[in-house]
Amino acid sequence: MAHTVDPVALPVGGTAPARSRSWIALVLGAVTAAACTASPTTTGGTTGQIGNLSFVPAGEHVTAPSSGVITLADIDGNGTSDIVTQHLLEQRVDVRLNAGDGRFPVDGVRSTVLPYEPGSVALADLDGDRHHDLVISSRGPDREYVHVRTGDGTGGFAAAPTPPYATRASAPGYKPAVEIADVDGDQDLDIIVGNGRRPALDILLGDGAGSFSAGRGIDLPPDLELYAFGLGNVDGDEHVDLVVTGTGPQTAPGPVTGGRIVMLPGAGGGTFGGPHEIRAPVAGGPRLLSTSDLDGDGLADLLLGHERRGLLTVLHNRNGQFLPAVGSPFELPDESYEVAVADLDLDGFVDLAVPTDRALVVLLSARTTFVPAAGSPYPVGPGAYRVATGTVDDDRLPDLVASSFDGPSATLLLGTRA
Numbered sequence: 001m002a003h004t005v006d007p008v009a010l011p012v013g014g015t016a017p018a019r020s021r022s023w024i025a026l027v028l029g030a031v032t033a034a035a036c037t038a039s040p041t042t043t044g045g046t047t048g049q050i051g052n053l054s055f056v057p058a059g060e061h062v063t064a065p066s067s068g069v070i071t072l073a074d075i076d077g078n079g080t081s082d083i084v085t086q087h088l089l090e091q092r093v094d095v096r097l098n099a100g101d102g103r104f105p106v107d108g109v110r111s112t113v114l115p116y117e118p119g120s121v122a123l124a125d126l127d128g129d130r131h132h133d134l135v136i137s138s139r140g141p142d143r144e145y146v147h148v149r150t151g152d153g154t155g156g157f158a159a160a161p162t163p164p165y166a167t168r169a170s171a172p173g174y175k176p177a178v179e180i181a182d183v184d185g186d187q188d189l190d191i192i193v194g195n196g197r198r199p200a201l202d203i204l205l206g207d208g209a210g211s212f213s214a215g216r217g218i219d220l221p222p223d224l225e226l227y228a229f230g231l232g233n234v235d236g237d238e239h240v241d242l243v244v245t246g247t248g249p250q251t252a253p254g255p256v257t258g259g260r261i262v263m264l265p266g267a268g269g270g271t272f273g274g275p276h277e278i279r280a281p282v283a284g285g286p287r288l289l290s291t292s293d294l295d296g297d298g299l300a301d302l303l304l305g306h307e308r309r310g311l312l313t314v315l316h317n318r319n320g321q322f323l324p325a326v327g328s329p330f331e332l333p334d335e336s337y338e339v340a341v342a343d344l345d346l347d348g349f350v351d352l353a354v355p356t357d358r359a360l361v362v363l364l365s366a367r368t369t370f371v372p373a374a375g376s377p378y379p380v381g382p383g384a385y386r387v388a389t390g391t392v393d394d395d396r397l398p399d400l401v402a403s404s405f406d407g408p409s410a411t412l413l414l415g416t417r418a
Contacts, residue, residue, distance in 0.1 A: 034141055044146040053345035053364060055400060055413035056375040058392075064410040066090065067403040069121050072390030075132055075155050081390030082128035082155070083401055085410065086121045088175075093121055093134065095155035102393030102414065110155030114138075119175025125151075126180075127210030133157070135192055137176040140368050142169060144176040146193055146204060148212065165212060171197035181231045182272035183215075183240050190215070196227055201242075203270055216268045220244055221262060226307075230293030232300025235320060239266030243278075245288040245302070247307065256285030256307040261322075278302075278324040282313045283329060294325075294350055294365075303352070306337040312336060312354055312361075316369070333359040333377055336396075342389045342416065344373070344398045355380065355387040355402050360413070362400075381407035416417055 064070075072081035075095055082098040083104060097108035116138040126133040127231045131151040138145045145164040148316045149157035166174065176195040188208035194201040199222045203215035220227065227246030234241040242264040247256055261278040285307030291300040295316060302322060304313040310332035314325035334356035344351040349365035351373075359377035363370035381404025392399045397415035404410055 014031075020251065052080075052374075052417050053362075053397075054416055055362065055378055056416055058102065058412035058414050060412075062096065062401065062410040062412050063106075063408065064094065064096070064404070065408045066405055067410050068405055070386045070387060070388050070401055070403040070410060071121075071123055072388040072392065072399075072401060073123050073218070074133055074151070074390075075151070077130075077153060080394075081392050081399075083132070083388075083392075083410065083412075085119075085403065086118050088117050088119070088405075091115070091117055093100055093118060093126060093136070093157070093224070097155055098392055100394075102399075108155075112149065112157045114147075116140075116147075117175070120177045122178050122180050124180045125133070126189055128208055135178050135180060135191055136169050137178045139165075139170045139175050139195070143167065144170045144195060145195070146176075146178065146191055146212075147211065150210060160210065160321060162211065165214070167193055167202040168198060168200060171195045177229075179229070179231060181240060183231065183266070185239065185268060190270065190298060192229070192231065194229055194405065197225055199227075200225055201229065205270055205397075218242065218264065218272055220246075221260070221275055224260065225261070228288040230288050230291035232293075233298065234263050234291070234300045235265055236372050237266070239268050241300070243264045243273075243288055243291050243302065245286045245304065247285055255283075255309050259284050259286045259307075261286055261288075261304075278322055281314070281324060282306075283309060283311055285309065286313070289336065289339040289354075290341055294341070294349065303339050303341070305339075308335060310334045310336075310356065312339070312352075312363075314352075328366055328369075330361075330363065330370065332356055337385045338387060340387045340389045340400070342398060344389065353387050353389060353400055355384045358385065358410070359381055360386060360387060360400065360402050378411075378413055379410060380404065380411040383407060384411065 050155040067085040069086035071084040075082040080098040093112045095110040096104040119137045122135045123132045131153040134149040134152045134157045136147040144167045147164045148160045174195045178193045188206040191204040199220040201218040206214035206216040229244045230404035247259045263270040287305040290303040294301040299317040302315040311329040314328040315322040340353040352363040354361045360380045362373040362376040379403040383405030384402040386403040402411045402414040
C-alpha cells in the first residue's frame with residue numbers, strides 16, 4: 001500500500017484548490033517521463049459489466065467536516081470497518097465506530113485532539129498487541145516531527161511515552177507525508193517520511209514493540225523539488241525498493257511537460273542504492289499514486305496521476321521495463337492525488353478507485369485494461385482527494401468512502417451487484 005503528500009501522502013507537487021494544498025499527500029517516486037503519445041481513454045460513457053459491480057450512496061451522511069486522509073479499518077475488532085479521518089485545520093483525528101451494520105452513530109465518534117496540525121496519518125499495529133496504532137506527521141517552524149500514538153482497541157490513541165521523533169528541516173507551506181513498511185527486512189514495521197520538497201527522506205526503524213530509532217536517511221536527486229514516493233518490490237529481489245516521481249519548480253500556468261520517475265533499489269538493512277531512471281511513455285508531471293502489484297506476478301506496477309491533468313497512467317512492470325496498460329492513460333474528470341487498489345468486484349483481479357475533486361472514478365479490471373463500473377464516475381463532496389475501501393455492512397461486498405476537504409461530510413458508497 002502506498003501513501004501520498006501534496007503539501008502532504010506522503011508526496012507533494014501539483015496544484016490543488018488553495019485550502020487543500022496543505023494536506024494532500026503525494027507518493028514518492030522518480031522517473032524521467034517522455035511525452036505521452038497515446039490518446040487518453042475516457043472513463044465515462046459506456047460502462048463495463050465486469051463483475052456486475054456498482055456503488056450506491058449510503059442512507060446516512062457521515063459527518064466529517066474538512067476531512068483529509070481517510071481510512072477504513074476495523075479499529076474495535078467487531079468484524080466491520082470503522083472510518084478514520086484526518087482533520088488538518090481542526091487539529092484532530094476522528095474514529096467513527098461502525099455499529100456492525102454499516103451505521104455510524106454519533107455516540108460512536110472518538111476524537112483524538114492534537115496540539116498541532118496533523119499533516120499526514122497512517123495506521124498499523126506497531127507493537128504487536130493486535131490494535132491499530134496511529135502515526136502522525138507534523139511541521140514546526142524549523143523541524144518536522146513524527147508522532148506515534150498507541151491504539152487501545154476502542155478508538156482511542158494515547159500519546160507514546162517517548163517524545164516525537166524529529167526529522168530534517170521543514171519546508172514552508174508543506175506538510176511531511178508518512179508511509180509504513182518493513183524496509184530493513186526484520187519483520188518489524190518502519191516509518192518513512194518526506195515532505196515532497198526537501199530532496200531527502202528520513203527512515204525510523206521499528207523494534208516491533210512500538211519504539212523507533214533513526215535509520216540511514218535517503219538522499220534524492222536534487223532536482224526533484226516536487227515529488228511523491230512509494231515502496232514496493234520493483235526488481236524482484238528480497239528487498240523493498242523505493243520509487244520517486246517528481247518535477248522541478250512549476251511557475252508557468254497550464255499542464256506540466258517535464259518530470260522524472262526514479263527507482264532506488266533496496267540494499268537490505270534499511271538502505272538503498274543510487275537512483276536509476278525509469279523511462280516510460282507517460283505524460284508530463286507524473287505523480288506516483290501507488291506501487292501495487294496489479295497482475296499477480298510479484299512485481300510492483302506503477303499508477304501515476306499527473307500535475308494539472310485529469311489523467312491516470314497505468315504502467316505494468318515487465319522485469320524492470322514499464323509498459324502502459326491497454327487504454328492507458330485513462331481520462332479523469334480532474335487531477336488525482338490517490339488511488340485505492342483492491343478487488344472490488346470479487347473476481348480475483350484488482351480494481352481501481354480514483355478520487356478527484358467532486359467525482360470518484362471506479363475502474364474494474366478487464367485483464368489487459370480497465371473499464372468503468374456501472375454508474376462511474378460517482379458524485380462525491382468537494383475536495384474529495386482521498387478514498388478508502390473496506391466492508392462496512394453485512395453483505396461482504398467491498399464499499400468505498402471518500403473524503404471532502406471542502407465540505408461537511410464524507411461520502412459513503414455501498415457496493416452492490418448491478
